[in-house]
Amino acid sequence: MLKSFFPMDRVEALVLAFLVAFSVVSFLPVWRGAEIAGMAVFGWLMAALMVLSPALALLVFNRKEKR
Amino acid sequence: MLLERILVLLYFTACIGIGIAASRRVRGSGDEYWVAGRRIGTWVNAMAIMASLASGGSIIGVMGLAYSQGIPATLALFAGAVVGFPLASLLVARELRNFGRYTITDFLGYRYPSRIVRTLVPILIVIAFTIYIVAQLKAAGITAETLLGIPFEQSLTIATLVFVIYVSFGGMVAVTWTDVFQGLLMLVVVLGTGLWFLWEVGTPLELMRRATAVAPELGRVEHRPVSSYLGYFAIWATAIPVIPHIVMRVFTARDGHGARLSLNLAMLAYSALILAAVFLIVPVGKLEFPDLADADQVFLKVMQSKFPALIRGVAVAAVLAAVMSTTDALLLACSSAISHDLLGNILREKASQRTIDLVRVGTAWVIGLLALYWAYSPPELISQFYTAGVGLLSGSLFVPVIAGLWWKKANRIGGVLALVVGALTYVLVHFQILPLGIAPILASLAVSALAMAAGGLLGPPESREMIEAIEKLHAK
Numbered sequence: 001m002l003k004s005f006f007p008m009d010r011v012e013a014l015v016l017a018f019l020v021a022f023s024v025v026s027f028l029p030v031w032r033g034a035e036i037a038g039m040a041v042f043g044w045l046m047a048a049l050m051v052l053s054p055a056l057a058l059l060v061f062n063r064k065e066k067r
Numbered sequence: 068m069l070l071e072r073i074l075v076l077l078y079f080t081a082c083i084g085i086g087i088a089a090s091r092r093v094r095g096s097g098d099e100y101w102v103a104g105r106r107i108g109t110w111v112n113a114m115a116i117m118a119s120l121a122s123g124g125s126i127i128g129v130m131g132l133a134y135s136q137g138i139p140a141t142l143a144l145f146a147g148a149v150v151g152f153p154l155a156s157l158l159v160a161r162e163l164r165n166f167g168r169y170t171i172t173d174f175l176g177y178r179y180p181s182r183i184v185r186t187l188v189p190i191l192i193v194i195a196f197t198i199y200i201v202a203q204l205k206a207a208g209i210t211a212e213t214l215l216g217i218p219f220e221q222s223l224t225i226a227t228l229v230f231v232i233y234v235s236f237g238g239m240v241a242v243t244w245t246d247v248f249q250g251l252l253m254l255v256v257v258l259g260t261g262l263w264f265l266w267e268v269g270t271p272l273e274l275m276r277r278a279t280a281v282a283p284e285l286g287r288v289e290h291r292p293v294s295s296y297l298g299y300f301a302i303w304a305t306a307i308p309v310i311p312h313i314v315m316r317v318f319t320a321r322d323g324h325g326a327r328l329s330l331n332l333a334m335l336a337y338s339a340l341i342l343a344a345v346f347l348i349v350p351v352g353k354l355e356f357p358d359l360a361d362a363d364q365v366f367l368k369v370m371q372s373k374f375p376a377l378i379r380g381v382a383v384a385a386v387l388a389a390v391m392s393t394t395d396a397l398l399l400a401c402s403s404a405i406s407h408d409l410l411g412n413i414l415r416e417k418a419s420q421r422t423i424d425l426v427r428v429g430t431a432w433v434i435g436l437l438a439l440y441w442a443y444s445p446p447e448l449i450s451q452f453y454t455a456g457v458g459l460l461s462g463s464l465f466v467p468v469i470a471g472l473w474w475k476k477a478n479r480i481g482g483v484l485a486l487v488v489g490a491l492t493y494v495l496v497h498f499q500i501l502p503l504g505i506a507p508i509l510a511s512l513a514v515s516a517l518a519m520a521a522g523g524l525l526g527p528p529e530s531r532e533m534i535e536a537i538e539k540l541h542a543k
Contacts, residue, residue: 004475007540008157018158019150023304027297031289037272038279039286043139045340046146054334057153061327 015060019053074380075215078252079229082245086233089241094424100238101169101403107243107319110126113332115243116316118250120148120307121337122199122393122453123206126257126386129341131363133349139288140296144454145341147300151307152334159308160330160356162472162540170400171314171464172408178471178533183396189404191463192311192489196397196404197438198456203394204442206363210386213367214379220443227423227439234398235431237317242395249388254340256385260370261343264351271346278350285353298506302327302454303510306461309468311404312396323361375381402431455507462493462511470519472537478529481522487513 009015026045034041093099107115122128125145133141166174172188196383204223210220233241268274279286290294307313320326344366352365355372359365370382406414406426414423467483470477495501503510 004540006473006475008473012157015153019153023150023300027300035286037275037286038283039275040139040288042288043137043142043286045483046139047346050142050149050338050342051147051335053150053153054331054338057156058328058331058335061156061324061331065324 009064011060011064015056018056019049022049022052068214068376070376071215071380071383072217074377075211075384078387078424079386081248082229082233083156085244085248085529086237086241089237089244089463093238093240097169097407097423098239100319100427101399101407102315103239103243104320105319107316108321108324109329109332111243111247112316112320112325113336114250114327115246116313116329116333117340118246118388118392119312119316119319119396120333120393121250121253121340121389123203123386123390125212125337125341126147126253126344126389127204127206127210127363127366129344130349130366131361133285133345134352134359134365135362136433137285137287137289138349139286140299140343140344142341143296144303146301148307149334149338149341150300151304152330153195154304155313155317156327156330156494158469158474159314160317160326162537163314163317164320164323164326165540165542167318169315169318170403170408171309171311171468172404175313175464175467175471175482175486176408178477178537179467179479181479181483183205184486185408187486187490188464189408189461192404192408193401193434195456195460196311197434197441199453200397200434200438201442202400202453202456203390203397204438207390207481208442209361209363210367210383210390213364213370214383223439223442226387226391227442230395230398231432231435234435235428236397236404238427239315240401242399243319245395246392249392250336252381252385252388253392254336256382257340257348258343260374260382261347264347274347274350278353279284282353282357284419285350294345295506298458298508299454299514301506302458302461302508305465305508309464310457310460311400312393315396315400315403356389398431398435398495399435402427406430406435440536458511459490459493460499462492462508462515463487465489465512466515470516471525471539474519474523475534475537476523477519478523478526478530480526481519484522485515485519488518 001038026042031042032040038058057061098104130144131142132144133273163174168174175188176185200350204227208219208223209224211217212219233245258362264274265271275286317326320329348369352369356365356368359368370379410426414426463486466489467482470485471482489511494506496503496507496510
């Protein structure tokens, strides 16, 4: 099955999996009712994702370039 | 309003000046006109990408949406775009930069050689981006009308003429230079305004507490069904890796690594812009103006009530910068879809360089003026309007592009099927002709993926030469 795909760098594949997993977890219904400072946790998770996702990708690409 | 008008006039003059200066460099060269000679550095490209994405929707629209439908729904939409950039950098940036052509149609036409692909992709781009441009023009019009007192139609016309002039004559070089200038202006105004309110109140949490005590709907998830939130997110997350005006930026980078870095640096700046807008400016707007009839007016009302003329003038220029920095990139992508993707072969065979230059310039003018005509009767809630246009592109292009780069069994039949069926499903579900009860983007991506799988598994295997060629694109 995997042979049908072009190979991807392991760390990059992990980042991709993390981003997809974080996004899926953020959309679970449990975060919609709970609130922090008047806003649903879902909103805070989206905000965290907006900072985390490019920061994580930058970190990985920079480390890779240095190696 | 004289001071504000002078500031905006200075800004317009600077944009046209940049376009004229760039026109000397790009004349007679497709490489210079479409991809700025492929030598844009990482930081410059990052700022230009941020400015291209941060449209009128990202200032006027983001605040209007947060004001009317709450912050969580708004962040779901804009977080999708931000996540789309790491996805683009992981899945397509290096490969498309290594491919080394001008447009997404170039790649799809090469990967799935078919007249349907060569024709349908540019047509979809022109339809979706004309919708996108109209939404941007509305933002320009209401900004200038509210803060400069210039009638809506006149504002639209002036802004359109300015960006059509510098795009049509200066190509990607002019778009890049103006975008850097416009991106900096946007960051200064939105972050500066946000920080000013923060300094007045103390912390973002305190500001949120105060605003949600008065208007609890601002922080709640209650306005739309679950699939709609997911739909917003999915549209942008899948659009960014394939959307032409961003992909063209990948082609302008010096190399694959530079393209990847600039995409993510751009997103850090963009996130700062969006988060400052929704967490620091919208709560103030909700407290000061709780019953606005047109939610898209919230930023302008806040600027009008809180700041002196000089700052309001810079703010108007910043909103116009946001509109124009996106619209110029969209217009260039539309222009390339027609004069490079659709007419390119005919022009290269039969036309002189002067005729090719004239067609490029003329195409930009025709699209710009058509969008202007449509924008005289603008739609409501601009973020949702252009998001539907972008959804059409991601629903049709995402699967063929990603599978074409990563799946060895992706073949011509699968690519053509995925493209056609994806576009068709999006339109049918969006207009309720096929009421599936889920977001159009989710339906179109699923059907497009199924079509690709069916074509790839049941159709003839891809040639060895093609697989080797794609393998080379993945080279470091």
